[in-house]
Amino acid sequence: MRKDLVKENGIIFDIKKYAIHDGPGIRTTVFFKGCPLNCRWCQNPEGLAMSAQGIYRKDRCIGCGECVNVCPEGAIALSPSGVITDLSKCVHCGTCAETCPAEARELVGKVVTVDHVVGEIKKDILFYDESGGGVTFSGGEPLMQPDFLLGLLDACGELDIHRTVDTTGYADAELLLKVAERTELFLYDLKHMDSEKHREYTGVPNEQILNNLELLANHGAKINIRIPIIPGINCDDENIDRTGAFVSSLPGVHDINLLTYHSAAQGKYRKLGMEYRLGKVLPPSEDEMEAVSKRLEKFGSQVKIGG
Numbered sequence: 001m002r003k004d005l006v007k008e009n010g011i012i013f014d015i016k017k018y019a020i021h022d023g024p025g026i027r028t029t030v031f032f033k034g035c036p037l038n039c040r041w042c043q044n045p046e047g048l049a050m051s052a053q054g055i056y057r058k059d060r061c062i063g064c065g066e067c068v069n070v071c072p073e074g075a076i077a078l079s080p081s082g083v084i085t086d087l088s089k090c091v092h093c094g095t096c097a098e099t100c101p102a103e104a105r106e107l108v109g110k111v112v113t114v115d116h117v118v119g120e121i122k123k124d125i126l127f128y129d130e131s132g133g134g135v136t137f138s139g140g141e142p143l144m145q146p147d148f149l150l151g152l153l154d155a156c157g158e159l160d161i162h163r164t165v166d167t168t169g170y171a172d173a174e175l176l177l178k179v180a181e182r183t184e185l186f187l188y189d190l191k192h193m194d195s196e197k198h199r200e201y202t203g204v205p206n207e208q209i210l211n212n213l214e215l216l217a218n219h220g221a222k223i224n225i226r227i228p229i230i231p232g233i234n235c236d237d238e239n240i241d242r243t244g245a246f247v248s249s250l251p252g253v254h255d256i257n258l259l260t261y262h263s264a265a266q267g268k269y270r271k272l273g274m275e276y277r278l279g280k281v282l283p284p285s286e287d288e289m290e291a292v293s294k295r296l297e298k299f300g301s302q303v304k305i306g307g
Contacts, residue, residue, distance in 0.1 A: 010148030013046050013109045013140070015120050018127070021307025023164035023185055023224075025133025028121050030152070032139040033109050036170050038203040039191065040277045041230055043265045047140030052092045052109030055271040058082050060104035067096035067105060087273065108272075114151040121156060134162025136187070143171035143179065153182035166226075169209040176212050177219065186223045187257075188213055192234045193242040201233055210246070217250040225254050226307075230261040231284050235292055244299030255302045260289055 014031040022029045034050035035042075046053060061083055068076045068083070075089035076096060083104075094107035121135050128134050135156055142149045142165055149165075156163050165179055166187040180186075190213070191206070192198040198206040216223055225247060229235045247254060262283045269276040284292075293303045 008114050008147050008151040009111050010114070010117075010145045010152075011050065011052070011109055011111050012117070013044075015117070017124060019136065022136040022138060022166060023134065023187065024162070025131035026124070026127045027133045027136050027164070028124050029136045029138050029166075030117055030121070032137065032142045032145055032149070034144040035139055035141040035168070036144060036204060037141070037168050040201050041228060041233075041261055041281075043262075044140065045265060045268050045272055045274055046108045049109075050144065052094065052107050053272055054085065054090060054092055054094075054097065055106040055108055056083065056085065056273070057104045057106075057271060060102045062102045062104070064101065066099050066101065070095050070099045085273075114148065114155055117152060118155045118159075121161065122159065125159070125161065128161060132162070134164065134184070136164040136166055138166035138187075141168050141170070143167055143175060146175050146178075150178060150182065153179065157182055169212045170204055171208075171212065173212055173215055176216065180216055180219060180221045184222060186216060186221055188216070188223050188225050190225055190227050190243060190247075193239055193246065197233075214250060217252055217254065220252065223250075223252070223254045224257060226257045226259055228259045228261055229284050229289060229292055230278070231281060231288070233281075235284060235288065237295065240292055240295045244296045244301060247296075247301055248299040253302070255304065256296055257307060258289060258293060258296075258303060258305045259307065260284060260305070 011033045012031055013033050016029040019027045019029040031047055033047055035048050038048060042048065065078050068078050072095060073089045073091055075086045077084050092107065097105040097107045137149060137152065153163055163183050164185040164187060165183050168189050191202055195205040195207055247256065260283060266276045289305050293305055296303045
């Protein structure tokens with residue numbers, strides 16, 4: 001392993017063990033912070049910002065005022081309605097989280113080295129070998145931290161660990177090809193075929209995403225396409241037909257996983273002080289998911305509902 005990559009730093013918000021929905025077999029999923037998209041339905045809002053973020057759990061707060069006393073920026077105040085944090089002053093140093101006796105505060109996001117993360121991944125090699133699993137790099141968007149990601153991919157390759165990258169595809173094409181040289185599987189998100197609607201709901205257009213998907217397919221990458229199904233946004237017949245036609249035009253055989261929208265992440269948004277913008281959207285029914293699946297299968301794709 002190259003020494004310069006061992007020391008490469010990155011920022012993550014979680015390492016999930018024994019994951020079974022992020023690629024084949026039993027896996028360890030490493031969640032990177034930072035994402036160039038801002039999808040209205042994002043299930044990991046703690047992965048959107050590149051920097052660390054503070055979480056406040058009001059139901060756990062005992063009103064002791066310790067966080068107020070230790071905050072070096074004077075960003076925290078105690079009010080009759082609970083603790084209030086002035087985000088314009090907060091630098092997310094984590095002092096309040098370290099001090100809070102009730103664990104009402106938490107700092108999400110930590111800087112780690114390639115060596116540290118690989119050490120955690122190596123602990124479960126036995127499970128990977130027995131199940132055909134490996135490691136998945138997710139987020140956020142792993143491609144936003146290219147040196148860190150490439151270092152991890154190289155290190156895991158030396159250990160003969162199966163590598164999967166879960167990506168939005170919104171990245172530089174040259175970087176994507178470098179990643180493809182070091183990756184056994186891509187989990188690639190397709191959110192909407194109409195570029196303007198894609199921009200409306202995710203914050204970015206989709207031309208680069210579609211071009212990069214074609215690029216990977218033409219280079220023979222193994223790709224599992226993931227489509228979140230959100231009622232009223234992307235599950236109409238026109239969009240599904242355009243999606244099916246596009247996927248069928250790609251060289252190679254690419255499975256499609258349909259991900260059922262749910263609003264379970266609303267609690268995360270509240271804790272982060274963020275607005276959840278799809279609060280009134282209901283999850284699709286089983287019949288709706290089956291209808292989308294059958295429509296895509298007409299284009300020759302192998303479709304699975306779920307991760």
